[in-house]
Amino acid sequence: MKGIVFTELLEMIEDRFGYKLVDQLLQESDLPSGGIYTAIGTYDHAEMVTLVTKLSQQTQIPVSNLLRSYGQYMFTAFTRSYRPFVDRADSAFSLLSSVQHYIHVEVRKLYPDAELPHFTISQLAENHLRMHYVSERKLSDFAHGLIEGCLETYGEKATITKTNLVEDGSQVLFDIVKE
Numbered sequence: 001m002k003g004i005v006f007t008e009l010l011e012m013i014e015d016r017f018g019y020k021l022v023d024q025l026l027q028e029s030d031l032p033s034g035g036i037y038t039a040i041g042t043y044d045h046a047e048m049v050t051l052v053t054k055l056s057q058q059t060q061i062p063v064s065n066l067l068r069s070y071g072q073y074m075f076t077a078f079t080r081s082y083r084p085f086v087d088r089a090d091s092a093f094s095l096l097s098s099v100q101h102y103i104h105v106e107v108r109k110l111y112p113d114a115e116l117p118h119f120t121i122s123q124l125a126e127n128h129l130r131m132h133y134v135s136e137r138k139l140s141d142f143a144h145g146l147i148e149g150c151l152e153t154y155g156e157k158a159t160i161t162k163t164n165l166v167e168d169g170s171q172v173l174f175d176i177v178k179e
């Protein structure tokens, strides 16, 4: 995964739990990268799983909750680093609808080795967007947080219902219904 995923994760941990915990996690995790990430570098996705699993052990917060909070945090980071994608969309549904065929396509042009999920997105009603997530990385909790972060950015409220389609979490349906 790209370095930005790791630098933002460590920043979130520092913000929420303090730099001492970041130091401790990096020391204990014995990561191939040594915990040194640059924004344009690429690192093994397993390092993210290791860091979040260790963080969960230290904080007693379930991995799924941590990934979801991290997704929310990450969306805010995207609004800073990739402002044009956000400016181009005038609502949360407009941005979410463009993830598969525009945003992640542009991300892939910037980073040919990016590991991106596949989304099938359909608008079922004016207030109902459905996103079908498929990824071998099984990061649907992270996706959940990104969707929440997106709604928050546009000041919109919606109910998100998450349905696991496959037991291993590699295929998940999100039904987002605006209030």
Ligand code: HEM
Residues within 6 Å of the ligand: 001, 002, 003, 004, 005, 078, 079, 082, 085, 086, 095, 096, 099, 103, 104, 107, 113, 114, 115, 116, 117, 131, 135, 136, 137, 138, 139, 140, 142, 143, 144, 146, 147, 150
């Ligand atoms: C401005 C908006 C966005 C930008 C710039 C962006 C960019 C990226 C980048 C750079 C990665 C990391 C790729 C890698 O490490 O190799 C990523 C991964 C991911 N993105 Fe996006 N993204 C955006 C919006 C979204 C939204 C709204 C969703 C969810 C609905 C989403 C879902 C995901 C997921 C779940 C991953 C993790 C990889 C996986 O599950 O396989 N992204 N995105």
